[in-house]
Each structure stands twice: as structure tokens, then as C-alpha cells.
Amino acid sequence: MSCSRMEKKILGYVDGRLKESERLEMDRHLATCAACRVRVNEFRAVNVLLDELPVIEPSAAFDIRMQARVAAEPAKQSWWTWFAPSPRVVLAATMLLLATVWIGSRRADSSLSAADIDKINQNMQVLENYDVISDFAPLSELPQPVQADDASDSGQNQQM
């Protein structure tokens, strides 16, 4: 085993996590490699030094705060609560329904009554007569009125 291949196994060797076959292979390498033996010893020393760090205890307030946070969490919901609408959804649906009814009633108010339709039908006859008169050919053949007499002609026409 070369030193570079040893890199990934050295820590496992130090903390005893290597498989038996890997450990034996490492032992054989260390028997012939002084540099790796030094490194193993130094890694062991680092491992021991790391044990010197103190362990702290969670504060007394930790449990109290934790209990309060868990209690503030919403309760577990059953599957059927999915079908139960929330108050906000109910309110929104009601408002939508009312708005629909209101808009519908406004349209009904603005629709024409039977009397209005009769009146329009009567006026339609006048409009049709006007169309006929405006396109009546003999009228177009009449001589054009003299320009100077425009004012008096118009006055006469109004009288007629």
C-alpha cells in the first residue's frame, strides 16, 4: 500500500473503524514506513486533544422554552378536516355569490319592457319611410335652388 492510498484509511485506523483486512494491510505498511507511523501517532494525539473540550449542559430555560414552542404549534389535523372549509373561504364564497346575484338583478332591470319594444317598432316605420324618401329618384331631378335665395327658400320651407 502506498502512502497516498493510506490517507483515507489513516483516521479509521486511529479510531479502530477499519475492517480487519484493512487494518492488517495498514499494519504491514506501517512496519515499513516511518513517515506514516509518525502521522498515525500525531493523528492519535489530535484525537486525544479533542477529548479535552468540555461538554456543556443545555440551560434550564431550554426545556421550558421548548415546551412553550411545541405547545404553540397547531394541533394535528385529521384527513377529513381537509374538506371542512375555513371561515375565510366561506366568507369569500358568500361575497362572490352576493355579487353574482346583484349583477344579475341589475341586468334584469335594464332589459326592455314590451311597451318599449312597441314604441321602437312604431319609430322603425318612420325611419324606413325616411330611407325611401332620401333615395327617391324623381326628387333628385328637381332643379337646384338659386344660391341668393337660400335664406328666403329655407324660411319658406320652414313655413311649409
Added chain:
Amino acid sequence: MARSDVQLMLDVKAGDEQSFTLLLHRYRRPLVNFLYRMVRNREQAEDLAQEVFIRVYRAREDYVPSAKFTTWLFRIATNLALNSVRDNRYQRMEISLDAPVTVDAEDGEEKALDVAEKHPNIEQHLVEEARRKMIRHAIDKLPEKQRAAVLLHKYQELDYGEISKILQCSESALKSLLFRAYETLRVELAPLVAQQARQ
């Protein structure tokens, strides 16, 4: 016989709040210690630990025992810790090794003046405290992911498979990560390592 973590979590899922309390008591100490060593602030470590437990509690209904409970727990903790460390990177004040030998107030440990009253052999105590400070400083200087790997490997005693899942890397990459971290520690702690190696 004590129920396994997975069984407790399944009981929590079924609505047993007491099982959650048992899980909390089982893991609050290792979790607070892991987070404390990651973020170097006790109050922040406790806040993060609470956040981890709340996330576990919120996820109870969707819990499926597809992996070890500790893998899931420490994965949440590691992600929160890494985010917190990155957020704090430019806010934290570096603790100088040249500072007077009083222990960090934030550690909740004793200050030098109090120590004199409690420890007759103050010199020995201060030497030990200086060693601990040096070790803490060496761990703090590791890149975040290497630090997390060392803490999970050394203090939580998780196996390589679990740690690689927590850190979302291959086992081979994890072993390289740990090797580089130990190399850095070996150099940073050279005087102590030499002293230790002689013993």
C-alpha cells in the same frame, strides 16, 4: 426496554406527545453541544437546537423511517448550523489568542478571578484552559464542512455512511475531508501534539 428512535418517532406521528419529550431528552445534550461547537455561541446554539426539534415535530405526520433518526436529526442541525455560520461570518469577532487569559464570558465558564477562589492550583488550571482555548481555536479555523465532519465523527461517533449522508457527499469524499481536517489540526496544534505524542 427502551424504545428505538424510529419507534418513538412513529409514536409521535401517531399522536403520542410524550414520545417527542423522550426524543427531546435523548438528543438535546448532543445536539446543543454539536451546535455550540459549530457556532461558538451558547445562546445561538440553543436557539438552533430548538429550531431543529421544532422542524422534527412539524414533520412528524410525514415521517417515514427510511434512514436512521440521527442522520435526519443531524442533517437538519448541520444545515442550520452551516447557514448560521455563513450568516455570522462577518459579524463575529475573532478571539485573539493573545488576549488576557480569561475564559470567554459567552461560554458560561469561569473567569480567571473566580477560578482563583475555587482552584488552589491556579497555574495548572490556567495552563489547561489555555490548551482548551487553543484546541477550540484550531477547530474554529477549520472550513465549516470540515468542522462539521470532525464534530460528527469525533463527538457524535456517527459512522462514515451516516456522516456522508448528513453532509451530502460520498464516503470517499468524506474520508478526504476528514484527512484534510486532521492534517490542519495536526499543524495548528503542533506544540500540543508533540507534547501528547511524547507521553
